[in-house]
Amino acid sequence: MSSSTSYTLDVPGARLHYDVQGSGPLLMLIGHPMGADGFAPIASVLADDHTIVTYDPRGFGRSTIDDRGQDAEPDLVADDVRRVLDAVGGGPADVFGSSGGAVTGLALAARFPGHVRTLVAHEPPVALLLPDADQARAGVQEIYDAFRAEGIGAAWQKFFAFTGLGMPPQGGDATPQPPTAEMVATSERFFGQGLLPITLYEPDLDALRSGPVHVVPAGGATSKGQFAQRTAAALADRLGTSLIDFPGDHGGFVYHPKDFATTLRGVLA
Template sequence: MATIHTLDVPGAHLHYEVRGAGPLLFVIGSPMDAAAFVPFADLLASDHTVVTLDPRGISNSALDDPEQDSTPELRADDVAAIMDDLGAESADVFGSSGGAVTGLALVARHPARLRTLVAHEPPVLELLPDAAEQRAWVDDIVESFHRDGVEAAWTKFMVSSGLDQIEGAPAAPLEEPSSQAMANNVRFFAHELRGTTRYVPDIAALTAGPARVVVGIGVDSGNLSTYRTSVALAERLGTPPVEFPGDHGGFLAHATEFADVLRKVLAG
């Protein structure tokens, strides 16, 4: 059973959830919210105090200014503020996708607050040799959203990321999204996608310590742009990536096995 918290921070009112007992572990996404992580968080809560959250502007984390763009730096400061609210000096962090980028910014801005960051497939497109082409893809997706709507943008997003190549993956959502899911989609395309994918990791800060940074990569993610970004980041950090079960969403489809690998990584 999770306890629900609301924390006021500059410009936002953050929703976060705490479950379990043991070492403090944040499990974060972006735009993925706390509700989507529940099955995975429940598994980890058997031996960790697990914190999940709705990133600012997503689901229950309301903004004072709905037009404010989401950046990894803002989201990193939000995680640090939640640590403060919990009275925690430090924590481990598992970040998925945009949440992994949040984690990278957290290490750069608040290095003493992390013990280990597991950055699972961060879409740090600026590290790729074809970064300019990738940037153009993102711009085209955002322009498609403003011109043609969410479904058109999702279709282009799936193709550009390689997610359309995953077996069984639809080109766009098969069901009519809820009003909240639609609002989150709008937020993602209008105010988050560019800021997340254009974040440039501070390699010097990531390798300076005291936080340990581990790059996670799905064993089935070979066709994804996030496979390439994960390899590129690991090369710059000088440490091999750690393989996790499944693909970009392996913590959903293979939750038990994924949690077991994560525990081993955190144990160091």
């Protein structure tokens, strides 16, 4: 197993923390709001034959942000990723983005195509590409409104109901533990500054269709019908390409890292 080395990078309005491990072709794994730790299971597998870069988005994990009220606009976050790629050698790199990180990846591929060879966009929650876009927009707005009126607990309940994702396990008969200060801060920034800019982002489909980046929309094999799997399918339809099924659900890379890595290697090859 390869060891990981951590670095910091000052960018306008933030200080980013990123990690590098392994050797071989450059592959960056990006999430939002999830940071580097969430990719740990699959990063260690992929590092056998790739140089793996993971990072914490501005305002999450170890990465700081000057203005916590700054919206997580995908174009802004994509510029952060571009700067990290420059710091590790520029690329073009392969990029795997999941959830909000897949939306970041779409912005990166459209705005900085020279930095990306292949983008695997795993379940990007691009609500406005759905046939029922108005209904999806209203559902996302309800989550945001619940956060503003009732707090993060109410927002998470509506979020899980809307997306179709399962609630995290509570540990059987164990007494539920109160959220840590970091979990609260992450939730507040996600709902307050990330939810609307990310889910209501409109990808530059013309740039993605005509550009040099190979864009591969991907969905979970066991998450069919869920919100983010439906948006991934809508993206594939708009790009005129196929949706690739990956093992597991929205978090398949966490629970099935070896099988997931095998599928990802096949797509990148």
